[in-house]
Amino acid sequence: MSHPQRARQRTALAYEIAADPHWASAGATRLAGALELPGRRASRTNAGTPYNLSVYDLALELDRAIEEFAHRHGHGAEVPTGRTALANYAATLVEASDDARLDYDQLRLTHDLRAALTIGDADEILGKCVCPACLCWSLIGTRTPAGDWAATCRILRCATEPGTPRVITLAEVARHHITHRDDVAA
Numbered sequence: 281m282s283h284p285q286r287a288r289q290r291t292a293l294a295y296e297i298a299a300d301p302h303w304a305s306a307g308a309t310r311l312a313g314a315l316e317l318p319g320r321r322a323s324r325t326n327a328g329t330p331y332n333l334s335v336y337d338l339a340l341e342l343d344r345a346i347e348e349f350a351h352r353h354g355h356g357a358e359v360p361t362g363r364t365a366l367a368n369y370a371a372t373l374v375e376a377s378d379d380a381r382l383d384y385d386q387l388r389l390t391h392d393l394r395a396a397l398t399i400g401d402a403d404e405i406l407g408k409c410v411c412p413a414c415l416c417w418s419l420i421g422t423r424t425p426a427g428d429w430a431a432t433c434r435i436l437r438c439a440t441e442p443g444t445p446r447v448i449t450l451a452e453v454a455r456h457h458i459t460h461r462d463d464v465a466a
């Protein structure tokens with residue numbers, strides 16, 4: 281491997297958030313308007329408050345996604361349980377095949393995007409991704425009617441019809457970003 285492990289060692293944002301006493305506290309996220317969050321580092325003195333289900337769910341969703349990834353690429357082998365064992369197993373699968381690497385990187389970016397949007401701190405990560413349709417840096421985080429996070433392209437000409445902005449799933453944004461990330465360097 282010419283570039284082993286690269287950025288993959290970084291802890292997933294969902295896990296970082298779930299481990300952060302501030303974000304893990306009840307009421308730290310506001311589903312109605314994450315972007316309105318004021319100072320994101322509030323006091324850490326409220327450790328006794330109930331766990332915040334919203335950020336806890338982010339970590340659980342990522343656990344599930346990595347488990348599914350392991351089943352997809354493990355060729356029927358038994359998938360270990362536990363976050364650390366699962367992460368280590370996923371890392372071996374990633375090193376073993378390019379398909380698995382692409383799949384994993386897309387999965388991680390999708391979940392990092394969702395986690396960042398949930399805590400209202402997605403400007404940087406979303407700002408690195410172009411709209412898959414018009415290739416502009418024009419994406420903002422929005423919610424679908426079902427309540428999941430998505431990205432909306434602000435370019436009027438990219439609208440699917442007049443007055444209806446193009447909405448892209450986070451998975452599509454991530455897939456486009458990961459499959460084209462080497463274009464500039466090539």
Ligand SMILES: [Zn+2]
Nearest residue numbers: 411414433438
């Ligand atoms: Zn667009």
